[in-house]
Amino acid sequence: MTPEVELAAVALTHHSHVVCLTGAGMSVESGIRPFRGPGGLWTEHGEPDLNDYQRFKRNPEEYWKSLLHPQGFMAELHGALRSATPHAGHVALADLEAVGVVSFTITQNIDDLHGRAGSRRLAEIHGNHTLARCINCGRRFFMEDVCVDTLPPRCPTCDGMLKSDIVVFGEPIPDDVARTCIDEIEQADCLLMVGTSAYVYPAAGFPRHVKANGGTLIEIGPYPTEISDECDIIMRDTASSALPALLGVVRRRLASSARNG
Numbered sequence: 435m436t437p438e439v440e441l442a443a444v445a446l447t448h449h450s451h452v453v454c455l456t457g458a459g460m461s462v463e464s465g466i467r468p469f470r471g472p473g474g475l476w477t478e479h480g481e482p483d484l485n486d487y488q489r490f491k492r493n494p495e496e497y498w499k500s501l502l503h504p505q506g507f508m509a510e511l512h513g514a515l516r517s518a519t520p521h522a523g524h525v526a527l528a529d530l531e532a533v534g535v536v537s538f539t540i541t542q543n544i545d546d547l548h549g550r551a552g553s554r555r556l557a558e559i560h561g562n563h564t565l566a567r568c569i570n571c572g573r574r575f576f577m578e579d580v581c582v583d584t585l586p587p588r589c590p591t592c593d594g595m596l597k598s599d600i601v602v603f604g605e606p607i608p609d610d611v612a613r614t615c616i617d618e619i620e621q622a623d624c625l626l627m628v629g630t631s632a633y634v635y636p637a638a639g640f641p642r643h644v645k646a647n648g649g650t651l652i653e654i655g656p657y658p659t660e661i662s663d664e665c666d667i668i669m670r671d672t673a674s675s676a677l678p679a680l681l682g683v684v685r686r687r688l689a690s691s692a693r694n695g
């Protein structure tokens with residue numbers, strides 16, 4: 435029987451537009467607790483207010499105060515985000531992009547670790563904790579460059595209100611990111627899902643869309659998910675172990691096909 439890692443490597447090298455979708459399982463190994471599931475922040479502390487975005491718009495000053503001085507488990511989360519570093523899985527995924535095998539990465543994570551690991555063609559569907567975003571024109575700024583002397587801070591370009599780039603409950607996915615994701619998923623003939631059950635929309639629609647277009651679904655993760663039954667290839671392993679292994683086999687295959695012309 436061919437090992438799953440070989441099957442996955444063959445699939446990655448035989449498809450022309452591989453999109454990778456990552457979720458909380460990717461971040462866990464960098465010390466960032468998931469929101470949902472066992473050990474999740476919301477599992478322990480309860481689901482947050484589903485009207486977070488309305489609350490921001492009603493009282494942006496209060497929102498910024500709690501962003502700048504997080505309390506309770508939010509303080510824990512911010513601390514974990516600040517100290518997290520990319521693991522071997524993040525680096526291997528960036529290398530899979532660099533060797534031309536992964537065309538694009540869509541992440542549901544806000545931790546900035548894919549970018550830091552070197553992924554360049556990247557959409558952060560739920561935002562990036564190191565950035566602020568203007569809710570009027572959509573421009574993004576490094577959080578550390580935002581002047582917070584008066585709250586809420588304003589956009590230097592259009593004077594719109596800034597908020598964290600992190601997408602909160604009730605907030606639409608920013609237009610530019612949503613458009614990019616739809617475009618990439620439309621082109622994808624293979625979806626590599628890492629550490630995600632693709633449970634939360636809009637990501638939940640991606641595997642079904644790729645499958646309906648005749649594409650191949652690959653799942654990497656230690657536990658079965660809601661989508662496992664629909665996957666063509668499954669590596670039951672953690673991201674930090676599976677992705678470097680996959681990169682190794684992909685490199686070997688690329689080298690041998692280069693030798694064989």
Ligand SMILES: [Zn+2]
Nearest residue numbers: 568571589592
């Ligand atoms: Zn603006």
